[in-house]
Amino acid sequence: xxxxxxxxxxxxxxxxxxxxxxxxxxxxxxxxxxxxxxxxxxxxxxxxxxxxxxxxxxxxxxxxxxxxxxxxxxxxxxxxxxxxxxxxxxxxxxxxxxxxxxxxxxxxxxxxxxxxxxxxxxxxxxxxxxxxxxxxxxxxxxxxxxxxxxxxxxxxxxxxxxxxxxxxxxxxxxxxxxxxxxxxxxxxxxxxxxxxxxx
Numbered sequence: 001x002x003x004x005x006x007x008x009x010x011x012x013x014x015x016x017x018x019x020x021x022x023x024x025x026x027x028x029x030x031x032x033x034x035x036x037x038x039x040x041x042x043x044x045x046x047x048x049x050x051x052x053x054x055x056x057x058x059x060x061x062x063x064x065x066x067x068x069x070x071x072x073x074x075x076x077x078x079x080x081x082x083x084x085x086x087x088x089x090x091x092x093x094x095x096x097x098x099x100x101x102x103x104x105x106x107x108x109x110x111x112x113x114x115x116x117x118x119x120x121x122x123x124x125x126x127x128x129x130x131x132x133x134x135x136x137x138x139x140x141x142x143x144x145x146x147x148x149x150x151x152x153x154x155x156x157x158x159x160x161x162x163x164x165x166x167x168x169x170x171x172x173x174x175x176x177x178x179x180x181x182x183x184x185x186x187x188x189x190x191x192x193x194x195x196x197x198x199x
Contacts, residue, residue, distance in 0.1 A: 002051050002060065009045040012038050015091075017062060019045060028062035031072075031090035037064035052083045061087065067095045067154050078127045080120060088115045102128050131168060153178060156190040163195070173197060 005028065007021035014035045019026045028047060030038075039045055047062035048069040061083060063069040068090055075086040089098065092113035101109045102125055110121035153174055160170035173194035181189055 002049050004046060004048050005060075005062065006046040007044070009039060009041050009043055011041060017045075017047070019047065019062075026060060028060045029087060030062045030064075031068065031087050032092075033068060033090050033094050034062060034064040050083075059083065063090075065095075065151070066158075067151060070154050070158070071095050071098065074128060074131055075124070077131070078120075078124050080123065085115050089113055092116075099132050102132050105129070131171065152185070152187055152190070155187045156194065159187060159191045160194055163191075165194075170194075 005019045005021055005026055007019045007026075009017060010020045010025060011018040012035065014032055015029060017028050017030050017035070017038060019028060028049065030047070034047070047064065048066050049063070050061045050069055050072060052059045052061060061069075061072065063072065072083075072086050072090060075081055075089050076083060081089075093101065093109075098110075100106075105125050107118060107121045107125060110116055110124060111118045113121075116124075156174040156177070157167070157170045160173060161167060165173065174190055176197060177190045177193035178185060181193055185193075
């Protein structure tokens with residue numbers, strides 16, 4: 001599994017980037033949200049990656065943040081959505097806005113994304129609402145208020161998953177631990193609290 005690429009950005013388009021890693025050029029498909037965070041060509045870059053292997057292809061997807069990659073994985077879990085469509089979703093809406101739209105059940109906003117119809121948007125709300133859990137800091141359906149500790153929560157969930165907790169349970173435990181310890185809690189503190197509660 002290729003989990004990240006660290007090298008020199010040699011070329012970048014809104015939908016893909018080429019990264020030179022020790023003389024090997026990796027073509028990576030990226031969402032617009034990641035393209036906007038890329039440095040100028042010739043500069044050092046690190047992208048989180050997800051390798052998708054199909055019978056007739058191997059495609060590497062790249063993301064500027066772990067939160068984008070995590071959402072990419074979650075979106076693909078919705079029936080009828082593959083990696084290309086998941087990338088479209090991230091190109092059409094940033095992580096905070098998407099979570100806000102899911103939490104608010106804003107089907108109209110979700111169906112405004114290229115390739116997402118009303119039925120698919122409704123399915124996303126239905127299948128992802130519980131997985132994403134409550135979205136603290138989201139003031140309205142537009143989801144314009146970003147949560148400053150999204151990364152801490154995402155890292156906590158990832159750590160709990162690595163320790164054998166199922167995704168849905170890991171998210172609930174992480175949210176519960178943060179509710180008790182507060183937004184300033186570190187990943188280590190949240191993981192310990194979540195594991196303690198789970199026993």
